[in-house]
Amino acid sequence: MSGQGLPLRVATLLTGLLECLGFAGVLFGWASLVFVFKKEHYFEELCEHDARLMGNATGMEDCKAQDEKFSLIFTLASFMNNFMTFPTGFIFDRFKTTVARLIAIFLYTSATLIIAFISAGSAMLLFLAMPMLSVGGILFLMTNLQVGNLFGKHRSTIITLYNGAFDSSSAVFLIIKLLYEKGISLRASFIFLSVCSVWHVGRTFLLMPRGHIPYPLPPNYSYGLCSGTGTREKKKTANSKELDLQAKEFLPPKEVSSYTNAFAITQFFGMLCAPWNGLLMDRLKQKYQKEARKTGSSASVAALSAAVPSLALTSLLCLGFAICASVPVLPLQYGTFVLQVISRSFLYGGNAAFLTLAFPSEHFGKLFGLVMALSAIVSLLQFPIFMCIKGPLQNNPFYVNVMLVLATLLTFAHPVLVYLECRQKATAPAATF
Numbered sequence: 001m002s003g004q005g006l007p008l009r010v011a012t013l014l015t016g017l018l019e020c021l022g023f024a025g026v027l028f029g030w031a032s033l034v035f036v037f038k039k040e041h042y043f044e045e046l047c048e049h050d051a052r053l054m055g056n057a058t059g060m061e062d063c064k065a066q067d068e069k070f071s072l073i074f075t076l077a078s079f080m081n082n083f084m085t086f087p088t089g090f091i092f093d094r095f096k097t098t099v100a101r102l103i104a105i106f107l108y109t110s111a112t113l114i115i116a117f118i119s120a121g122s123a124m125l126l127f128l129a130m131p132m133l134s135v136g137g138i139l140f141l142m143t144n145l146q147v148g149n150l151f152g153k154h155r156s157t158i159i160t161l162y163n164g165a166f167d168s169s170s171a172v173f174l175i176i177k178l179l180y181e182k183g184i185s186l187r188a189s190f191i192f193l194s195v196c197s198v199w200h201v202g203r204t205f206l207l208m209p210r211g212h213i214p215y216p217l218p219p220n221y222s223y224g225l226c227s228g229t230g231t232r233e234k235k236k237t238a239n240s241k242e243l244d245l246q247a248k249e250f251l252p253p254k255e256v257s258s259y260t261n262a263f264a265i266t267q268f269f270g271m272l273c274a275p276w277n278g279l280l281m282d283r284l285k286q287k288y289q290k291e292a293r294k295t296g297s298s299a300s301v302a303a304l305s306a307a308v309p310s311l312a313l314t315s316l317l318c319l320g321f322a323i324c325a326s327v328p329v330l331p332l333q334y335g336t337f338v339l340q341v342i343s344r345s346f347l348y349g350g351n352a353a354f355l356t357l358a359f360p361s362e363h364f365g366k367l368f369g370l371v372m373a374l375s376a377i378v379s380l381l382q383f384p385i386f387m388c389i390k391g392p393l394q395n396n397p398f399y400v401n402v403m404l405v406l407a408t409l410l411t412f413a414h415p416v417l418v419y420l421e422c423r424q425k426a427t428a429p430a431a432t433f
Contacts, residue, residue: 008224009150012207013158016144019203020165022172023108023196024137024144027081027130029173030074031260036180042123043069064390073126075383081134082376088139089369093362096211101143101204108136109197116190138372140200141166142365143208145352149215149361153286157278159356160349164274167345174261215361259333266337274345281310281353301425304418307354311415314350315408317343322408326401 038044046065092100111133118125141162148158176189209223284306292302321339324332355367389397 005222008207012147012150012224015203015207016147017162017165019200020141020144020162021169023169023193023200024141025166025169026137026172027074027077027134027170028167029170030070030077030130031263032173032177034070035256035260036177036186037070037123037126038066039180040186041120042126044120068387068390071386072383073130075380075386076127077130077134078382079376079379080131081138082372082379084131084135085138085142085372085376086366086369088135089142089365089367089372091365092139092142093365097143097146097208098204098210100139101200101208104136104139104143105197105200105204106136107132107139108200109194111136112190112194116187116194137166137169142368146209146213149213149217152217154282155215155356156281156285156353157275159353160278160281160345161275163349163352164272164345166348167274167341168269168272171265174265177260215356262334263337266341269341273342274349277310277314277346277350278353280313281306281350281357284309285357297426301422303357305422305426307350307357308415308419308422310346310350311354311418312412314343314346315411315415317346318411319405319408322401322405326398326405328398 043066044063046069047063088100088103091103111129114125114129114132118129144162145159147162148155151158176186179189180186205224207224213223214221285303288302288305289299291297292299317339321336321343324336324339351371352368355364355371359367385400389395389400393399
């Protein structure tokens with residue numbers, strides 16, 4: 001890394017981190033925003049007549065139809081967040097960074113303006129705005145993940161750090177909720193988010209490449225401010241994520257609010273958790289590749305071997321989260337919130353880093369998009385599961401949680417398969433990897 005380019009690269013890193021932290025994954029703070037929407041009487045006409053006449057949170061708490069509508073919006077938005085990663089990943093691969101970011105800015109700004117100017121009477125527009133917001137956010141993340149390529153051996157650490165910032169950005173809706181309780185209107189908050197598009201445009205043209213940041217980085221590579229009218233960059237790298245818990249309904253209103261705040265606050269610390277996974281992968285990668293050079297083994301196989309402990313630890317964290325969520329003890333859910341943040345940070349950051357190790361970087365956007373699209377299809381189960389819990393299971397999610405634990409156990413097959421593959425390749429160093 002040349003000394004002359006270091007300030008620009010650090011500026012790109014820090015501003016990208018701020019962009020992911022403040023905008024990319026705000027959808028997953030949905031529980032905090034639902035609290036505000038209920039205060040603004042969104043979808044309240046769906047409530048039972050007597051609950052509507054009561055005009056208080058206790059009445060709203062029993063409004064199943066209203067809760068289902070909010071759940072459906074979140075399910076649709078989270079589905080689009082993952083499913084649209086595949087076509088947007090193709091756009092990023094094919095048309096490169098500037099085009100992808102301009103699309104992201106258009107979607108994000110349109111969404112925040114819609115939310116700013118709708119009211120209870122036009123609340124159905126949330127079905128349009130929230131998916132646009134989520135797709136714009138995932139594009140911000142995807143275009144920023146390639147920044148890791150600027151920092152060589154710290155690449156996985158930076159990728160996971162950015163994924164952690166994506167997780168932590170869910171705290172933005174908590175901040176909007178707290179501001180709302182202090183008298184700042186929902187409209188004012190979202191107009192501010194719309195105005196921040198000036199920041200996104202500035203980063204796009206001044207601190208980001210027009211094409212892709214290649215890996216490994218070639219000598220004298222320049223971009224953004226240093227590239228004049230536009231030095232042509234080579235191929236690239238990028239990645240992504242999502243997921244989540246929803247608000248705890250059917251609690252007294254103050255306790256809905258306190259648990260919602262606790263959940264949202266813990267999301268903020270995802271940025272602190274995520275880099276540990278990347279740091280683990282980077283350290284193991286350097287160790288295994290050093291050993292490979294001594295033995296003459298394949299460096300790429302050694303790099304992939306570094307992902308095995310990370311994959312196993314991620315599955316273990318997800319299992320702990322699923323088990324804690326299954327225990328019907330309310331105070332224990334604070335621990336569940338913490339495990340959810342850590343496991344999600346490891347899951348998404350590790351997934352992105354694994355793809356960069358296992359596959360050629362020029363296909364990253366498509367592969368990452370494909371993985372996220374498949375997860376989006378699975379995420380469609382959220383709404384029928386929600387309906388099942390509300391209906392036949394009579395608000396008891398125990399059996400659903402047990403099924404989640406069993407499904408999580410299956411994920412331990414992944415690190416085992418990668419380990420066996422790496423061991424097989426290691427015994428045949430001449431084979432092409």
